[in-house]
Amino acid sequence: MKIIGFVNSKGGVGKSTIASNIAVEVAIEGLKPLLIDSDVQGSSTAFRATRELDDIKAISITTPTIHKDLQGFNGFDMAIIDAGGRDTAVFRSAIMACDLLIIPTNPSQYDIWACGDCIQVLKEARSYKDIPAYFVLNQLIPNTIVSKEATEALNEFSGDVRLLTSTLTSRVAFKNSVAYGKGVSEYEPEGKASVEIKNLYKEMKELLNENKET
């Protein structure tokens, strides 16, 4: 079982939205996803509860034992962790569990600077385990380019975390699909959000495969 984390101590950057959508993509592929919610707010478990199909299992782990607990899970192909940063110890254990870490961020300079806390925890975790980590830019404004300032802010972290090629735009489908317990690719199969999430999933799978060989 591969373990992917969508983590950021900053709130509202899209962790739960992206984690749920990636779980849907895994299920669509015929694989078995396990969604792990480490947030007491419980967005990801609520998503699963709303979803009619029984193809995504979701559990809540709000203790700093995620990295240990996940070792005991069998029968899943991919675990997807949705982790915020209200409790540092829980956040740390989420990061420690990951084979691939994705840090969603909005493209503003403030949001990117705020990733510093998360990267600090990542650096500490890396003294125990090699954890590949990438930013994904979320909620880009349609038809605009990422500002020079945001690009520079991202470059500040490039020694530790690189930027994924895939990006996600601010689109209504990401908001509306949740109410139906659906991923954007189910809610609006021909929509642009669907293309974006499928590209992200593809890029993540390529990274997991690359890291398998090293």
Ligand SMILES: Nc1ncnc2c1ncn2[C@@H]1O[C@H](COP(=O)(O)OP(=O)(O)OP(=O)(O)O)[C@@H](O)[C@H]1O
């Ligand atoms: N690409 C997007 N397009 C439109 N809306 C989005 C997008 N990504 C996230 N949102 C919206 O932004 C808000 C925050 O997203 P989400 O809850 O996924 O973030 P989060 O990082 O999990 O937040 P929290 O730290 O509070 O758990 C939600 O209302 C969500 O619907």
Ligand SMILES: [Mg+2]
């Ligand atoms: Mg959330």
